[in-house]
Amino acid sequence: MLKGKKAIIVAAVLGFMAGNMVSVPKADAGGVLGNIGKAVKTGGIVWLVDKYGNELNTFINKLTAKYPVSDSYATKVVPIIAVGSKGYVGAAQISGPRALVDKCKGALALEGDFLNRSFRVQALIPVDSIDPSHCTRVQGVGVSAKIDVAI
Numbered sequence: 035m036l037k038g039k040k041a042i043i044v045a046a047v048l049g050f051m052a053g054n055m056v057s058v059p060k061a062d063a064g065g066v067l068g069n070i071g072k073a074v075k076t077g078g079i080v081w082l083v084d085k086y087g088n089e090l091n092t093f094i095n096k097l098t099a100k101y102p103v104s105d106s107y108a109t110k111v112v113p114i115i116a117v118g119s120k121g122y123v124g125a126a127q128i129s130g131p132r133a134l135v136d137k138c139k140g141a142l143a144l145e146g147d148f149l150n151r152s153f154r155v156q157a158l159i160p161v162d163s164i165d166p167s168h169c170t171r172v173q174g175v176g177v178s179a180k181i182d183v184a185i
Contacts, residue, residue: 083125094178095109105129107129108135109128111126111181112139113164114140115141115166116144124143126158127178127180128176129175129178130172130174131175135175139162139164139169141159142171143158144156145157159171
């Protein structure tokens with residue numbers, strides 16, 4: 035787990051994002067301020083994943099090693115960029131052969147619903163860029179864990 039200065043930094047960044055950037059004035063909800071807020075939140079999560087990804091990856095690997103479900107593939111934690119009715123960011127652990135894992139820069143989450151909203155579907159796809167408009171799938175790599183951030 036995060037301790038000391040790291041925990042304070044994470045709490046401060048997440049607190050700033052939750053308290054200041056989530057509440058965009060309604061008159062400008064889709065305008066410049068809304069786009070700036072989205073960019074800051076996305077950049078903040080990407081920065082946190084970049085900064086603490088190795089620690090998260092080690093934690094997940096230790097967690098799965100406690101059960102007969104761990105594997106011998108290379109793993110890495112990357113940002114998730116969700117595309118659907120509303121954009122979200124988060125993190126995921128990807129798994130696969132080392133050369134392919136090294137190519138991955140993020141995971142694209144495609145969201146939708148099925149059977150009159152009875153099922154919510156989220157397809158998690160390892161990709162070579164965190165820009166959803168300019169990314170391609172990295173074949174041979176899978177998503178092995180999803181990380182949520184409490185705010």
